[in-house]
Amino acid sequence: MNQKMLTDPNENVSGGNVNTLRPQPLGLYIHIPYCIHKCGYCDFNSHLIDQGEMGAYVDALLVEMDHYAQSHSSDREVQTLFLGGGTPTTLPIPQLVRILESAEKNFCFASNSEITFEANPATIGQNQLKSLRQAGYNRISVGVQSFNKTELTLLDRAHGVEEIHCTIDRARGAGFDNLSLDLIFAIPGQTLERWEDNLRLALDKNPQHLSTYNLTIEPETAFWKLQSRGKLTMPNEEHQLALYRRTLEVLESAGLRHYEISNFARPGRECRHNITYWQNGNSLGFGAGASSFLDGTRHKNINLPARYIKEINKQRTAVESQESLKPRRAMGESLMLGLRLLEGISIQQFEERFQTSFDQAFGDIVSSLQKKDLVTIEQNRLRLSEKGLFLADSVILEFIA
């Protein structure tokens, strides 16, 4: 791992700079909870497309946006917008354009804002991509998951290999120069070679950003049921670790920078939207199941689209739960998120945020973790060591209240 790159001062990844240069930044997240099909491993808030409902859903989104804009738009500047899902491209393109227009009308956007949408292969054509680019979307994240036919079948994805190439090439053709690809590793049966093939095929597309997610089997997914019936066996831990290590080697030597546990980017092309989450920054989420975090309070919307629509129509909001954490738990949360970034957390910022001495609160924990070679403190930043990276959850657990 190249430590030097991680602390490159020119990077605005370093949370502090972002915050001080641009006061009151805000991220917007918009959730489109529809997919043409439910993948076997999926535990996102996604539901099968429902043409009768989707129009009303977008209307509800706009109402919700309008509602929050009234109280939160004046003193904040939107740095990023992320249209995620589900599969946003299950909506008609004019609707996606309408959503962005409405957001721009309601909120004040920074001139260099990052505006991402997620697209799944086989859900979008060349002209449509062009329309989105023209409308102002400037980043596309393609849910590739795998370039291997067998793996795509195993993952129960709705697209084939050809469609992946096609979608990516079209995106390039439509003028998306900020392209991100999602891949999944530790798929049952996946050898190191096959994973490396996947990585190489992804690199061939010259992406600005790559997310590589370790497959996990979440409760209540189709995979969960298969696993509990003994019909699906995850690769063992050693193999998963080897796959992860290989990922770092291959991607870093290709010039991508490992900046978060599962994320890699060309310098300067880190996903600014997700960095907001990891730095526990302010964000507003619209749509079914979306979460917002504003000045220490997080709220989450109702998951089910139909209920979301109903609530919005009734009272312009659809909040299901809300929490504002007491300082100790909030600190744990900040560390849980911040330590995922390879640059770690700025101790000074942490102390400013929580008005407390970091050393007093966590000094003992840190020094015991340092002894075990799991974290480092350099330039007043706490971060995971290489060993700690692979054991991030165990390390983070130490900081949890």
Added chain:
Amino acid sequence: MNQRRIRNFSIIAHIDHGKSTLADKLILATGGLQKREMKDQVLDSMDLERERGITIKAQTVRLQYQNDKGEKYTFNMIDTPGHVDFTYEVSRSLAACEGVLLVVDATQGIQAQTIANVNLAAKNNLAIIPVINKIDLPSANADSVKEQLEDILQIESDNAVLTSAKEGIGIHEVMEAVVKHIPHPIGDTEKPFKGLLFDSWYDSYRGVVVLIRVVEGSVQVGTRIHFMANSTEFVVEELGAFTPAPVRIQSLQAGEVGYLIAGIKQLDQTKIGDTITDASRPTEIPLPGYKEAKPMVFSGMYPITGDQYELLRDALKKLKLNDASFTYEPETSQALGFGFRCGFLGLLHMEIIRERLEREYSVDLLTTAPTVIYQIHSVDESTVLLDNPSKLKEIRNIDHMEEPYVLGTIIVPEEFIGTIMVLARERRGVQTKMEYLNPKTVLLQYELPFGEIVLDFYDQLKSSTKGYASFDYEFLDFRTSNLAKLDILLNGELVDALSVIVHKDKAYYQGRELAKKLKEKIPRQMFEVVIQAAIGSKVIARESIKALRKNVLAKCYGGDITRKRKLLEKQKAGKKKMKLVGKVEIPQEAFLAVLRTDGK
């Protein structure tokens, strides 16, 4: 009070046959409580009793009954627990009675504790009224129960009352039978006061409350009383009866049952079974009393964090005030630090104490595997009682060791005889009796080492007989055995709190099992953990828990944050409950792993 109008009786039965429910209905029928004041098993007043649906502590109630002829009777009714750990509660209750209601579940028939309880009643020469309960259930078979009563227990079944305590059927008949078949007390009211102390507990407002059965004479408020065994004296401040609400009475006379408060500050100033008499006019011969219930099962209780030691000590002290049958004394473990060695009547008793400590006193506890008590004989003929396996090394010049034996009674459908025989043999049991109770049901008796059954025998018995077997045991004696201490080492260091005493013939098997179980129970750490089982310096089993190499959530953003944090917080809560032994974090389950090694 006219003794002819008094009936003193206990309700006894196998566990869950419906004693407390019957008690409810008797309280209702006699107006002891109104319907709106009633709840199911109203006498089971402890939280734990209510949650588990079992009776732990016997309860005494005085009821007023007016029969069909208009005659008024006073019933002193004692609802007893059915679980074998609390047999002692039954036996002391019976000493205050002239009769019993023997409840038998009409769907289950006679079970092991039914027999044990009938034997107790017979020993006390009590009248027995069989009550065949749960006749509302479709599978009820009252006729077969009647046959069993006759054949197995030699009890006249003509007098049996058929009831559904749940539905309130047959309650009137029960009360009539009590009047008719249970003898009234006969005690000379003119003689000096002689009372049996059959229960006592600590009330934080009133101090010690004593339950007495007046055998002869009478006692008044203001009487100076003498406790014969303890040789202490107190002045009676209050007398009364529970109806179930406490009602004050000026005096208690021969034949009556009631409570007594006399400014007694500590529970250990009263001894169950003691004879109380008038200090100025004492009785000459004390009552025979009965043997104290001695703890037979021991385990270490340690606070998870050292700073809770004082809290634990105070909690134990307070609990002891209410439960004389458990004992505790300080002990130190190299692995666990400062804690207490506690003695219990059985495993359920231990679980109950543990739960009460945790919830009523908020102590985070670590309990070591329960052990029975051993007698260690030295060459110089001195004997030491060993209640903690790790202390064995401190005893010099051991000549031989003895372990406690019990007589176990199992009642089971005939088809399971083979299963039981195998199971008993695995537990080093020797069959002493096999008797067909009827063509389909068999009674088996075994002499078994208590150590073999105390942990999981009952569970295994139940599961291998589809739940049909019932089991009861009583202590026999101590017998010489070929025993050894099995030690557990974690990363080369002996963890004294994990040592157990095993029979040498089974040591290898148990060592392997225990190491395997520990491997399952100890979570992976960031370094390898080697588990070794050893006898003396000889390692007989080895397992290793591989170091955790990778533990990282793939993704975590947006809506996930709360969920992931809560997940981690939950893990953390579990981690906080683990005990750090050396460098290794050990969860409570690991200390109890020995509970679930199947003895083969």
